[in-house]
Amino acid sequence: MSLRLDCTGQLCPLPVLELARRIGDVEVGDTVVVVSDDPAAASDIPAWCRMRGHEFVGAADTSYEVRRLR
Amino acid sequence: MSGYFDAATASPLHPAARAALEVALDDGWADPRRVHREGRQARRLLDAARASVASSLGARADEVTFASSGTAAVQLGMLGALAGGRRRGRHLVASAVEHSAVLATAQMHERDGGTVDLVGVDRLGRVDADAFAAALGPETALACLQTANHEVGTTQPLGPVADAAAAAGVPLLVDAAASTGRLAPPAAWDLLVASARKWGGPAGVGVLAVRTGTRWRSVLPDDEAEAGRFPGGVPVPLAVAAAAALEAVEAERAAESARLAALVDRLRAEIPRRVPDVDLLGDPDPAGRLPHVLAFSCLYVAGEALMTELDRAGFSVSSGSSCSSSALTPSHVLVAMGALTHGNVRLGLHAGVGDDDVDAFLDALPPIVAGLRERAGADGR
Numbered sequence: 001m002s003l004r005l006d007c008t009g010q011l012c013p014l015p016v017l018e019l020a021r022r023i024g025d026v027e028v029g030d031t032v033v034v035v036s037d038d039p040a041a042a043s044d045i046p047a048w049c050r051m052r053g054h055e056f057v058g059a060a061d062t063s064y065e066v067r068r069l070r
Numbered sequence: 071m072s073g074y075f076d077a078a079t080a081s082p083l084h085p086a087a088r089a090a091l092e093v094a095l096d097d098g099w100a101d102p103r104r105v106h107r108e109g110r111q112a113r114r115l116l117d118a119a120r121a122s123v124a125s126s127l128g129a130r131a132d133e134v135t136f137a138s139s140g141t142a143a144v145q146l147g148m149l150g151a152l153a154g155g156r157r158r159g160r161h162l163v164a165s166a167v168e169h170s171a172v173l174a175t176a177q178m179h180e181r182d183g184g185t186v187d188l189v190g191v192d193r194l195g196r197v198d199a200d201a202f203a204a205a206l207g208p209e210t211a212l213a214c215l216q217t218a219n220h221e222v223g224t225t226q227p228l229g230p231v232a233d234a235a236a237a238a239g240v241p242l243l244v245d246a247a248a249s250t251g252r253l254a255p256p257a258a259w260d261l262l263v264a265s266a267r268k269w270g271g272p273a274g275v276g277v278l279a280v281r282t283g284t285r286w287r288s289v290l291p292d293d294e295a296e297a298g299r300f301p302g303g304v305p306v307p308l309a310v311a312a313a314a315a316l317e318a319v320e321a322e323r324a325a326e327s328a329r330l331a332a333l334v335d336r337l338r339a340e341i342p343r344r345v346p347d348v349d350l351l352g353d354p355d356p357a358g359r360l361p362h363v364l365a366f367s368c369l370y371v372a373g374e375a376l377m378t379e380l381d382r383a384g385f386s387v388s389s390g391s392s393c394s395s396s397a398l399t400p401s402h403v404l405v406a407m408g409a410l411t412h413g414n415v416r417l418g419l420h421a422g423v424g425d426d427d428v429d430a431f432l433d434a435l436p437p438i439v440a441g442l443r444e445r446a447g448a449d450g451r
Contacts, residue, residue, distance in 0.1 A: 011372075011392070011398075012372065012391065012392055012400070012411065012412040013369070013370050013371065013372060013412040013413065013446070016369070016370065016412070017370050017446055017447070017448050020370065020448065021447070038392075039392070039398075039399050039400065040391075040392045040399070040400045040411045040412060042405070043400060043404060043405045043408065043409065043410070043411045044400075044410055044411055044412055046408060047349065047367075047408060047409060047410035047411075048369065048410070050408075051347060051349060051369060051410065052347075052369075
């Protein structure tokens, strides 16, 4: 399953904070999609994945998909 | 004690600059282009300042132009080289992590019908020399590369890039603003840019050096000051003070850079140990970075809040986070590197920063970051 987090209108680091809070809501191997119109999310969500050991699956427009790995 | 850690923007005035400035204010106030006694006296001071800066930078005196800032030097240097190279073409190549003055000038060139290639960087902020060389073509009128990055301190592969530019017949503008007075001046360039306030000279003095034989044409109306390269000239006393500071900083460079590099080493080792979830930026190898600059990003913290709290605790830093910029977009350098852009802090050390200042910063940072994370509800994640 996949969880969708609508963070539209939130500025850095709020979308990343929300992602960190909710990643535990999905099983390992499942994904979370963050919707963010903050340009910083394009850098910060992949960087968060790298730092926290999750997989950045990819981005489409303002949606960023992350797979929980641990 | 100094909590001022923003020397990568502006260094406190070097004592040698202050002493030179006082003398030059008395003797160098007249217009150096006038032939009367006072004008000739100002002229002598300006000539001496120019010769001194040229010698410090490895240039000839007649190649050195004073401008009013590093930004003005970049703008006029680039636009003049593009105008001079117009017959060859209108293609411009630069790294993606150049100073915003370079990128803004590139954007203007593009709006005016020119073409621009920005060469990307790796996770450390370093451009690939082969990729840069491959971007140079028969219509490339100018290439721009910094000696080292101003935000994260990573040095660039100037030697191979300069060789490639020379082989392709493309003039190379080297932005040495971040490294002048901290690293040995670059050897190979066609145009060179520096900024006095970053080496301990006064604000209001930039340097543009144009190698003899480089095609360069002013894009401004005719003016006889600074060999037609910078209109109206610069205040002679400030140029004198800038030259004195650079001479002094160059004389102290080996010892001072080693001292600052040791402080940066300590910060790089201690910050991740004391603050969890920190992205330490730039080259881990001291040989691949500026001795006095350190940047890091703290997860879950807004850069502006971090700067404000550090300021309240007596520490002056800068940040590339979007909330701390007027544009509301994160630093293009951090984005190009794929670094965490929020919670970003850049430290620029200088002669006034000692071991005790670094200790005080290392003690102050962890509770500030922890407090901000707790307020944001990010505790322990």
